[in-house]
Amino acid sequence: MLLIGVLLLCACSTPNKVQRQVSKEAVLPQITQGEHQGAYRNLYRTPLGQRQYPAHCEANCYPAHKAVECKTPGQDCRYTAAQQAPELTTGFAVQWLGHASFVINTPDGQQLLLDPVFGQFDWPVRWVQWFAGIIKRPYTPTISSTTLAETDAVLYSHLHYDHFSQQSIEQIGNKPTYYLPLGMADYMPKGGYHIIEQAWYSQSQQGELSIHLVPAHHFNNRRLFNDDNKALWGGWLLKHGENTLFFAGDTGYSEHFKDIQQKYGDIDICLLPIASYHHEEHADWYRYVHTTPEDALVAATELGCKVMIPWGYGNGSWQMGDISSHSPLLRLLHMQRQLNSQVPLLILNEGDSVQL
Template structure:
């Protein structure tokens, strides 16, 4: 066959694949919670469960001074920058059957007790277009490193769970790498932002449940917001965290979230959580710090949340040499603040500190 004709066939097949409609199902259920604006120009927008009448909420505890002291178990090339945790990675013997690898920022690979492989918020490399293009022009927000997954590892993915649409958590480029064999679990409204190509998608409401093999997958509330475009789509899709439940063993990925009473609600519904993957970064901003904290937990907020969730082990994320350092002082300032506030609060929640790429069986 002539090479030009062969290339034409490739383009035709590629276009046909991209135009294949996705298979979308919704899970809501009797116990589900859907919080939306019911009238006015914002009608239909999703909103957080707990909203102060004005201003920002009062938080249980706030670090006021000397929040980032150096720590002997955090070795850095510069103060709080380009660091490695060198301490003992000690976890309680939970015997849950879960194992996981932290891929950096909010991305995790999780192997479940029933032999499945899941990905949480997989974003490999840089942002999607057009943010990567703008980032290249500006020369900022570079992500220097992400642990690579092989083609075989990606092909072995049974399910992908995305928490919300922001570019550091939801990636069309990564979805294309993973492919259509996996089932994609999304909060309500997010299927409209998936590429076409025959993807199997399950949309869920807060406190709804899906079955994946022997695994129960619950979408839980987060205190955040959602958008993908510059205009007209603010909070038109839901956001949330994910709870995996196998027998009586649970793993909770909180997604991006600020602190609110939703953590107490989760514990009341599901009991103490075995493994908690909680964010501790992106809360700092010189001029708009109140807003950043409203939608991102500080390290001390995360410690309080872990206690309220009854976490048997807390694994923090969001910091690191491969983070985009949005809303952070430096790559490891959140980790230093976490270790400092753990002592200040005399927190009894076991911490398991990972470096990007680290794996652990629990």
């Protein structure tokens, strides 16, 4: 037992290997003066209450839908319609684990994890949630140890406890390469992890796959004090040949979606958030950093998405500011009709997989 303890202690104290990718085209929007000097900022900033959005649901935003079967209105639901994926031949396979966590299998045979958080939150928020009993996510799909062992790369979008989990990282281990926005390596556990930090519009090569960090309209912190926006945040764009997959991360609506399309062209597969936007007392702030379903539909059009897979709702969601587990999905389906959106939607239940 003593030997095992010594070996574990040595593993945990092994320094991580950190590389940084900051290309000539990289964008690093940082505050250059004042008390927040060095902190990162969003590209498109508008004072709260003054931001204009292209679309908005005014009334009756959550009507029941025949394809969404629920135990109670909008709560504990399952999407039951037949999946009609567009005829894409990208070679990507997507499994939605719940909330923002995905397993991606790439055309060159690699397995990637996007924002893997196994459980409800990382510690200590998970402990506080359990102790207080105030936030419940009753269902979280799991990954087998065999599947975890096949992971080639792990990509995290930002530091918030429902998107970045040190406990999950320790469970995954140090075999994969970890891709992070700039500054996030400081928050990784020690243990000999191979980490590549990237700036916006910088890229890395993983096998035949190119991995690009792109802007998001959000914020980043991990502690109560002194680390607000000291690490960058973003979305990830995966490119294999001419085929692309985009994971937006947590983001509000802004012009950055148009910028991404202008740089990379129309996107084949878009994984876009549609939840955590509704809050009666702080509605301006929530929507500023989280897309509503209609914001996501507009963004999908601007990105030229050939298929949009929404996330953030679900029986395992923690319903931050949402009315119910599936209210964002009901609003999405409602606003798709209202806006006459031509972007194909592929609706998954937690744990579902699709080949595209």
